[in-house]
Amino acid sequence: MTSLRITDVRPWGGPATDLHVVDGVFVATASSPDAEVVPGGGRIALPGLVDAHAHLDKTSWGTPYRPHSAGPSLASLIDNERAHRGDLGPVRERVGALLDRHIDRGVLHVRSHVDVDPQIGLDSVTGVLAAAAERAGRVTVEVVAFPQSGLLTRAGTAELMADAIDAGAQLIGGLDPAGFDGDPIRHLDTIFGIAADKHVGLDIHLHDRGTLGAWQIERIAERTEALGVRGKVTIAHCYALSTVDDVRQGALIELLAAADIALTTTVPGTTPQLPLARLAAAGVRVGLGHDGVRDLWSPYGTGDLLDKALALAVASGYRQDDDIERTARIATEGGARVLGLPDYGLEPGCRANLLLIPAESLVEAVTQRPVDRTVIAGGTVVR
Amino acid sequence: MTSLRITDVRPWGGPATDLHVVDGVFVATASSPDAEVVPGGGRIALPGLVDAHAHLDKTSWGTPYRPHSAGPSLASLIDNERAHRGDLGPVRERVGALLDRHIDRGVLHVRSHVDVDPQIGLDSVTGVLAAAAERAGRVTVEVVAFPQSGLLTRAGTAELMADAIDAGAQLIGGLDPAGFDGDPIRHLDTIFGIAADKHVGLDIHLHDRGTLGAWQIERIAERTEALGVRGKVTIAHCYALSTVDDVRQGALIELLAAADIALTTTVPGTTPQLPLARLAAAGVRVGLGHDGVRDLWSPYGTGDLLDKALALAVASGYRQDDDIERTARIATEGGARVLGLPDYGLEPGCRANLLLIPAESLVEAVTQRPVDRTVIAGGTVVR
Numbered sequence: 001m002t003s004l005r006i007t008d009v010r011p012w013g014g015p016a017t018d019l020h021v022v023d024g025v026f027v028a029t030a031s032s033p034d035a036e037v038v039p040g041g042g043r044i045a046l047p048g049l050v051d052a053h054a055h056l057d058k059t060s061w062g063t064p065y066r067p068h069s070a071g072p073s074l075a076s077l078i079d080n081e082r083a084h085r086g087d088l089g090p091v092r093e094r095v096g097a098l099l100d101r102h103i104d105r106g107v108l109h110v111r112s113h114v115d116v117d118p119q120i121g122l123d124s125v126t127g128v129l130a131a132a133a134e135r136a137g138r139v140t141v142e143v144v145a146f147p148q149s150g151l152l153t154r155a156g157t158a159e160l161m162a163d164a165i166d167a168g169a170q171l172i173g174g175l176d177p178a179g180f181d182g183d184p185i186r187h188l189d190t191i192f193g194i195a196a197d198k199h200v201g202l203d204i205h206l207h208d209r210g211t212l213g214a215w216q217i218e219r220i221a222e223r224t225e226a227l228g229v230r231g232k233v234t235i236a237h238c239y240a241l242s243t244v245d246d247v248r249q250g251a252l253i254e255l256l257a258a259a260d261i262a263l264t265t266t267v268p269g270t271t272p273q274l275p276l277a278r279l280a281a282a283g284v285r286v287g288l289g290h291d292g293v294r295d296l297w298s299p300y301g302t303g304d305l306l307d308k309a310l311a312l313a314v315a316s317g318y319r320q321d322d323d324i325e326r327t328a329r330i331a332t333e334g335g336a337r338v339l340g341l342p343d344y345g346l347e348p349g350c351r352a353n354l355l356l357i358p359a360e361s362l363v364e365a366v367t368q369r370p371v372d373r374t375v376i377a378g379g380t381v382v383r
Numbered sequence: 384m385t386s387l388r389i390t391d392v393r394p395w396g397g398p399a400t401d402l403h404v405v406d407g408v409f410v411a412t413a414s415s416p417d418a419e420v421v422p423g424g425g426r427i428a429l430p431g432l433v434d435a436h437a438h439l440d441k442t443s444w445g446t447p448y449r450p451h452s453a454g455p456s457l458a459s460l461i462d463n464e465r466a467h468r469g470d471l472g473p474v475r476e477r478v479g480a481l482l483d484r485h486i487d488r489g490v491l492h493v494r495s496h497v498d499v500d501p502q503i504g505l506d507s508v509t510g511v512l513a514a515a516a517e518r519a520g521r522v523t524v525e526v527v528a529f530p531q532s533g534l535l536t537r538a539g540t541a542e543l544m545a546d547a548i549d550a551g552a553q554l555i556g557g558l559d560p561a562g563f564d565g566d567p568i569r570h571l572d573t574i575f576g577i578a579a580d581k582h583v584g585l586d587i588h589l590h591d592r593g594t595l596g597a598w599q600i601e602r603i604a605e606r607t608e609a610l611g612v613r614g615k616v617t618i619a620h621c622y623a624l625s626t627v628d629d630v631r632q633g634a635l636i637e638l639l640a641a642a643d644i645a646l647t648t649t650v651p652g653t654t655p656q657l658p659l660a661r662l663a664a665a666g667v668r669v670g671l672g673h674d675g676v677r678d679l680w681s682p683y684g685t686g687d688l689l690d691k692a693l694a695l696a697v698a699s700g701y702r703q704d705d706d707i708e709r710t711a712r713i714a715t716e717g718g719a720r721v722l723g724l725p726d727y728g729l730e731p732g733c734r735a736n737l738l739l740i741p742a743e744s745l746v747e748a749v750t751q752r753p754v755d756r757t758v759i760a761g762g763t764v765v766r
Contacts, residue, residue, distance in 0.1 A: 065746070068704050070702070182635075270700040297702075299707065299746050299750050301750070312684075314652040314683060314694070317653040319453070320451050321453070360447065
């Protein structure tokens with residue numbers, strides 16, 4: 001039995017207390033006078049940050065800087081990646097470098113979409129899984145088999161996505177069934193079909209805005225209900241929700257809530273943000289993601305999910321403490337509910353995954369994002 | 384004569400070179416074998432960052448955290464500030480703490496709007512000037528006498544703004560002549576009148592959006608031309624420019640260029656960004672500002688202008704290197720042109736105000752914003 005006592009910490013920025021851990025799990029009271037002590041020094045304790053929408057396989061983290069080489073269109077971005085991803089070096093090494101950064105910042109759970117296509121096969125999936133396995137116990141990685149280069153428009157991709165599940169991926173992805181792949185009904189029927197065959201959930205990229213996107217949300221909700229996969233479907237980005245009128249938005253949120261479809265945002269720079277308060281009121285689960293980090297799509301990203309929490313707060317126009325605190329909740333508990341993480345939190349019985357941040361308040365943790373953090377995973381200090 | 388050699392630096396991220404300084408000014412070639420050496424180590428050299436729109440007097444930097452206490456309306460924000468600003472402690476100390484942070488990050492020039500009203504008189508102006516004087520040679524601060532609580536609607540404010548110039552402020556401010564102060568023509572005539580009497584320039588807050596703001600831009604341009612103050616007027620925020628149609632936007636940009644009116648942006652979270660490329664093509668000067676830092680208006684802000692450069696790049700939807708580099712130029716040269724800073728830059732003859740950043744490229748300096756910087760002001764290493 002190993003015991004840990006984390007003294008003088010403030011869970012969620014609240015009153016100071018001690019946290020007790022036995023065999024990697026929080027317990028209510030100290031069990032051993034010989035417990036290892038981690039002095040909290042009055043710092044804020046948060047459960048591990050959850051990156052609910054990543055593209056680990058694309059990152060160039062740890063490799064030399066290279067100028068952005070794609071044009072502005074989505075097609076150009078995808079073609080540029082297919083042309084140059086081979087130059088970046090092994091997936092396993094790049095992903096490992098980024099996961100090390102995540103651990104360093106307290107990002108202890110990641111859901112990553114990973115490209116699957118006939119050119120690259122399952123190499124990226126196996127590379128990501130290998131990098132994650134090397135860091136087992138410190139960070140968890142859930143893999144979505146993602147048809148980045150098209151599903152219907154790239155023959156053989158659907159079969160590879162099914163194979164990816166057999167190789168260890170946990171979810172089936174999708175990508176703009178109408179706007180990119182060109183045949184929304186066949187696209188959705190295909191991915192829901194694979195997911196049903198494999199008894200896994202889905203996480204579908206949907207950038208399509210306005211009424212086109214809204215119509216696809218309805219189609220996704222229909223299939224979620226019909227196939228009995230309530231609670232197992234996520235829509236990523238979901239720009240449609242913030243680019244339709246208020247009445248349509250309300251109706252869509254009702255559909256999402258009824259089908260228990262989760263959403264993830266990566267805080268777009270030039271699209272209105274998700275209506276977080278309205279989603280929260282309806283009980284829709286929302287997670288936060290870092291999206292790509294320094295890759296062939298853009299040079300942005302730091303690997304610190306609190307940077308995204310700040311961006312979300314600013315872009316949402318928040319000033320009140322409880323609003324800004326909501327973004328920290330989305331970056332932690334919100335993502336955990338999207339991923340369905342068991343035993344997540346700072347309560348007795350939860351796995352002792354947490355970070356300690358030197359900030360006076362939760363708001364300050366978000367606005368200042370100090371990087372000298374203590375990170376504990378499964379009761380072991382890993383940073 | 385004091386000499387400095389800064390070896391192996393990459394100006395603007397370009398090829399490595401040595402920079403030579405004599406008596407605080409860059410010179411073309413080494414003049415003394417006894418020069419003090421600052422090893423650049425291949426870092427990027429930028430001239431000092433320029434915060435072209437600050438509210439130094441409002442900051443709570445260096446004081447204990449306090450929850451946000453204002454409601455969402457502009458009137459509530461202003462009333463809340465008037466009720467609580469006395470609790471924050473002496474202006475001089477708070478401003479000094481923030482200026483020290485600025486210097487630490489390489490922000491070496493600041494234009495700050497400073498509140499002037501019958502309740503507070505000139506206390507904030509003299510407090511800011513005192514904190515700046517204590518840091519003379521390390522940072523320059525230009526003060527705008529700012530009618531935060533209303534000009535026409537707060538009797539005695541106009542007279543105090545004139546007094547503020549006598550006390551050391553360099554510019555006359557304004558605030559939403561229509562949307563906040565209620566009488567745009569009388570507001571503009573009053574502030575242009577004071578500026579003409581005192582032979583100083585103007586820097587006018589204009590949040591009013593759409594056609595109301597556009598109409599005021601036209602009135603400001605008329606007065607700038609009629610009173611012969613081309614090149615001495617700035618409009619801050621100028622949300623109207625990004626909330627009118629393209630044709631009107633083009634006509635307004637022509638007016639701004641003709642009157643040589645500068646703009647500053649603080650990267651609003653929920654308003655479209657200024658059309659930077661179109662403004663650059665027309666030759667309109669644009670500077671970047673941090674706006675308030677951790678004050679009664681919002682808890683945001685770090686004192687690092689590169690954080691704002693990143694926000695500007697993301698919110699502008701930039702991915703290309705030259706676009707992202709433009710935001711670094713706006714954070715340096717752009718602001719210097721707005722403030723009319725003499726001898727600004729890394730060329731021989733310029734004052735040796737610079738920062739060294741460990742980044743591979745200028746894009747990476749913006750996206751990653753490493754904080755372990757060397758800062759040199761007037762040829763002296765200050766950090």
